[in-house]
Amino acid sequence: MKRRISIGVFVLVFLGGCSSVNVTTDYDRDANFRKYRSFEWMKNGKAGNDEPTLLNSELANDRLKKAIEHELVAKGIKRNTKSPDMYVKFYSRVKDKIDVEHYGYRYGPWVWSWGAESYADRYKEGAFIVDLIDAKTKDLL
Numbered sequence: 001m002k003r004r005i006s007i008g009v010f011v012l013v014f015l016g017g018c019s020s021v022n023v024t025t026d027y028d029r030d031a032n033f034r035k036y037r038s039f040e041w042m043k044n045g046k047a048g049n050d051e052p053t054l055l056n057s058e059l060a061n062d063r064l065k066k067a068i069e070h071e072l073v074a075k076g077i078k079r080n081t082k083s084p085d086m087y088v089k090f091y092s093r094v095k096d097k098i099d100v101e102h103y104g105y106r107y108g109p110w111v112w113s114w115g116a117e118s119y120a121d122r123y124k125e126g127a128f129i130v131d132l133i134d135a136k137t138k139d140l141l
Contacts, residue, residue, distance in 0.1 A: 031134075031141045038080030039072055041065075042087035042133060064090060068130060086141065087133040094126040 068088060069079065077086075103117045132141040 027132075028139070028141050033075075033141070036077055036085040036132075036141075038078055038084045039086050039088050039132075040079065040081055040084035040135075042089045064128075084135050086135050089131045089133065090129060092126060092128045094124050096122065097125045098122050 068090065072078075072088070099121045101119050101121070103119075133139070134141060
């Protein structure tokens with residue numbers, strides 16, 4: 001489906017080292033993506049040279065920007081700093097999470113010794129979001 005601009009593909013590549021990745025995409029089903037031929041980066045609601053950042057990592061920021069640009073150019077959408085058809089913005093968040101698992105009863109060294117076991121797993125959960133915004137209407141695509 002050429003109507004969709006699939007951002008999820010490079011998110012999978014970026015997060016490929018994770019054990020499980022849940023990728024969801026959403027877009028305006030009424031939007032005509034064929035009319036978008038150019039884009040420019042946006043940050044903090046302003047178009048221009050402000051660069052988006054990912055966890056203050058210039059390396060991650062550059063890789064993600066290149067991946068996004070690669071996907072957009074593959075769809076025939078080129079960067080235009082003067083009069084773009086849409087703006088692109090990406091951002092992320094990471095928070096600490098804890099999963100606790102309980103296992104049923106177990107036998108101890110003696111028959112009367114019963115007990116349950118619990119394990120806690122600490123990890124970081126992250127979200128990566130790419131917004132495509134119509135340059136004229138400022139509507140989220």
